[in-house]
Amino acid sequence: MTRRDFSERDIHMALDSELPGDERVAYDAWLDANPELKARSARYVADRAALRAAFAGVLDEPVPARLQKIVFGEAPVKTAASRSRWWLAAAAAAAVAIGGVGGYVAGIDHLGLE
Structure with a gap:
């Protein structure tokens, strides 16, 4: 080996429990030779047990039908809003125009031009 x-x-x-059996024996020997990693592994086991205990009630609840329909593709897909968002483009254009004019005016003041 x-x-x-x-x-x-x-x-x-x-x-x-996904490590192949032949590697598991080598892993256990390696873990015994590395106490720091053995402690880390034990912490992971404790964390997993704590998480399972904390969420035990939630994990036992049935999945709502609404979510099952979404996951299995049975729910209707919402399409994009039918009305256009012209006002969003207008607001962006106005913001750019105001910023441009403000920058131009501020630039004139700093150049000392009248």
């Missing part, structure tokens, strides 16, 4: 260092990804795979 070749000795290798395991990454953070491997730690999470082991905690999620």
Whole structure:
């Protein structure tokens, strides 16, 4: 068996029981040899247990029908607003014009031109 260092990804795979069996044995030996990472792994296990306990009630609730329809593509898709937003373009143009005139006037004052 070749000795290798395991990454953070491997730690999470082991905690999620996704690490292949042959690598799991090597991982357990590696974890025993690295107390700092073993402590980190234990913290991850404790965090997962705390999160599951905190959200246990929410996870047991049924998914609302409205959300199921959206996820499965059964809900009608809202289209863009039918009316145009000409007023938004007009407001942007007015802001640019006011800024341009204000900049021009301020520039004249600083140049000392009359």
